[in-house]
Amino acid sequence: MNSIRVAGLGAGDLDQLPLGIYKRLKETDHLFLRTKEHPVIKQLEAEGVTYSSFDDIYEKHDQFEAVYEEITESLLEKAAKRDIVYAVPGHPLIAEKTVQLLLERSAARGINVTVEGGQSFLDALFTAVRVDPIDGFQLLDGTMMKRGDVQISQHVIIAQVYDQMIASDVKLKLMEKYPDDYEITVVTAAGSSNEKIRTLPLYELDRQPFLDNLTSVYVPPIISRELSLKEFSTLREVIADLRGPEGCPWDKKQTHLSLKKYLIEESYELLDAIDRDDIDNMIEELGDVLLQVMLHAQIGEDEGMFSIEDVFEGISRKMIRRHPHVFGGIKADNADEVIKNWEQIKAEEKGEQKNSDSLLDQTEKGLPALLRAYEVQKSAAKVGFDWDHAREAMEKVKEETKEFEEVLAKQEKKRQLEEMGDLLFAVVNVARLAKIHPEEALQAANEKFYRRFAFIEEEVRKSGRPFDDFSLEELDLYWDEAKKQGK
Numbered sequence: 001m002n003s004i005r006v007a008g009l010g011a012g013d014l015d016q017l018p019l020g021i022y023k024r025l026k027e028t029d030h031l032f033l034r035t036k037e038h039p040v041i042k043q044l045e046a047e048g049v050t051y052s053s054f055d056d057i058y059e060k061h062d063q064f065e066a067v068y069e070e071i072t073e074s075l076l077e078k079a080a081k082r083d084i085v086y087a088v089p090g091h092p093l094i095a096e097k098t099v100q101l102l103l104e105r106s107a108a109r110g111i112n113v114t115v116e117g118g119q120s121f122l123d124a125l126f127t128a129v130r131v132d133p134i135d136g137f138q139l140l141d142g143t144m145m146k147r148g149d150v151q152i153s154q155h156v157i158i159a160q161v162y163d164q165m166i167a168s169d170v171k172l173k174l175m176e177k178y179p180d181d182y183e184i185t186v187v188t189a190a191g192s193s194n195e196k197i198r199t200l201p202l203y204e205l206d207r208q209p210f211l212d213n214l215t216s217v218y219v220p221p222i223i224s225r226e227l228s229l230k231e232f233s234t235l236r237e238v239i240a241d242l243r244g245p246e247g248c249p250w251d252k253k254q255t256h257l258s259l260k261k262y263l264i265e266e267s268y269e270l271l272d273a274i275d276r277d278d279i280d281n282m283i284e285e286l287g288d289v290l291l292q293v294m295l296h297a298q299i300g301e302d303e304g305m306f307s308i309e310d311v312f313e314g315i316s317r318k319m320i321r322r323h324p325h326v327f328g329g330i331k332a333d334n335a336d337e338v339i340k341n342w343e344q345i346k347a348e349e350k351g352e353q354k355n356s357d358s359l360l361d362q363t364e365k366g367l368p369a370l371l372r373a374y375e376v377q378k379s380a381a382k383v384g385f386d387w388d389h390a391r392e393a394m395e396k397v398k399e400e401t402k403e404f405e406e407v408l409a410k411q412e413k414k415r416q417l418e419e420m421g422d423l424l425f426a427v428v429n430v431a432r433l434a435k436i437h438p439e440e441a442l443q444a445a446n447e448k449f450y451r452r453f454a455f456i457e458e459e460v461r462k463s464g465r466p467f468d469d470f471s472l473e474e475l476d477l478y479w480d481e482a483k484k485q486g487k
Helices: 019-027 039-046 055-060 064-079 097-105 121-129 164-175 202-207 232-242 260-275 279-302 308-322 335-350 369-381 390-410 413-433 438-463 472-484
Strands: 003-008 031-033 084-088 112-116 137-141 155-159 183-188 196-201 215-219
Touching: 003 019, 003 064, 003 097, 019 084, 019 112, 055 064, 064 084, 064 097, 084 097, 097 112, 121 155, 121 183, 121 215, 164 202, 164 215, 183 202, 196 202, 232 279, 260 279, 260 438, 279 308, 308 335, 369 413, 369 438, 390 413, 413 438, 438 472
Parallel strands: 003 084, 003 112, 031 084, 137 155
Antiparallel strands: 155 215, 183 196, 183 215
């Protein structure tokens, strides 16, 4: 079985290279380098060491994944013919994707891969920035870093910040977590005689002229609550403190039941902000709704019943399960097919209903009356109890209107309540069949009435006369004017 010996070139100069690695590099006739851009290579060249490098592959591809893929396959092909040595910067098992790919694929190709360590660049980097990693740190790859990877409470090391393009991408992701002027440190060739250290504000990261394959970025942890307000963990701590021993008396006495009305109020305030397309207010109201969710979750945790993680797990599982067209092999080419799949999966989750149970029992009973009317009609429609078209349902509206007119003339309050309910229920049916959500329609009507009545109030104020001096006919003229102006 042929072999690939993977050797680490360390983080600095030749005098930092382990003796065993040095001998291996001197003795082999088949040395391959991921890159020759490393301080120790020129010194090895001076001692007569020959090699082949894969630097040219970097020029062929736009994505690093493709670079690593080609290097790995090339090494495996070469190793199929003879034993080879493959040398990489630093330690082979730290931030070296090609080594991981070799370890994953070598056995299936009948090739033995051994790893011989060199000094990690982390040792030299922590020395350069003078921090103790015992406090906790993250090592991230700048070529594939995601915003969600960054834990701002820890020391963050971002390796492989090869050039200004990668630096720009890293900067933008960090600026979503840290202030634009947050102080960071850029370290190039850590531990070597060519070591460069620059401390600078985050927004200047991609303006540095000395970025290369030996460049790493160090971001110190955020310890200020004020600077960590964007983090979910901060919100959780705030809510826990509110209900903690030294917290707010009002928050501490709340229960799931006592908070119900606030969740309804905040939800409607959010809907209002959406209807007005008020982005700033949407941000605020979404926060208020989230506050209610967090308070309920904290109460659950305080009582030992559940935590916010249980909520996350539950909704994540549900979304994955109910979107097989995204996370599975089911096909859905349009929204109607998505809804059909959703309803089928939902029904399977709930299982077969007992004969004594009503289909309408599946509708949430805590909904406001308008929304519940909409939902029970949808449930009945699933088994065919429905009109085919909105115009057919409109005939029912006319019938209910006539019946209400009749009882209105008789001054029968109980019958009036009943017939008004029937009329409203029939109108909701028309809206549903016309694919108009009744809640949205009524909210839009409320806003329109508000705008037009506000116009009337303004005109009355301009007149200098009190409201009582105006007849309904005069006020109607203002209403018509508001209508003409598109209010």
